[in-house]
Amino acid sequence: MGITIHWYGEVNDRDTTLNVINYATLFAKALKWEYQLYTMKGDAKIEEMILNVEGKTESFSLLIFDRNEHGKNVRWGIVINAPEPIDIESIDISFFEYNNKFIMQNFCKTQAFNDEEIYNLIAHQIIISMLQTIKNTWMPDLKITDEADFDKTYNFNVLIENHAFLSSMIAHIGEMLSGSKNIKKFDGGR
Secondary structure, rough: OOOOEEEEEHHHHHHHHHHHHHHHHHHHHHHHHEEEEEEEEEEEEEEEEEEEOOOOEEEEEEEEEHHHOOOOOOEEEEEEEOOOOOOOOOOEEEEEEOOOOEEEEEEEEOOOOHHHHHOOOHHHHHHHHHHHHHHHHHHOOOEEEEOOOHHHOOOHHHHHHHHHHHHHHHHHHHHHHOOOOOOOOOOOOO
16 A cells, blocks of 8 residues: 556567666666566466445556576566665566567555655655656556556645655554554655
8 A cells, every 4th residue: 555656668679678777777876776587387267356445446457477597488687775774665677578479567656654664755756766767768558547646747745745645644544443543644744
């Protein structure tokens, strides 16, 4: 639960995938963020699902990836981890082949839950910039979904407000479930 950046794109050739992964590697090296290149063997299957909650319908894809060493599919890419004090999920820029296309699909949660996690918002901006560069350079059809809407405005105050709003909602749910009124919230230093 929390602000997340999602991305999905397809390309037709393996060279493009390698260019994207090489760029992501340079990106991690330049920022001095930890990274690991990897290859996994197995089968990939995409299931399209519909989620309906209180009259709002949302479609999403679920990737099922079997890590069976004898499978016929391979996933290759890079996992990037931001250093402290940033506390976000790993950034996985990777591809797998499906129906004669090379698919990149993943997400990264950047939610700041309290004021000590303000650095997550800087990481959020950096990830959007990296994905936008990938889109503009190699994958023009890359779909980037930024739940904080930073990619639409590039306004830091909007990023703070959206993180603060969701942090408040998550804290409220936590208070309701635990009965505690002392859960820390992110308010962007306001």
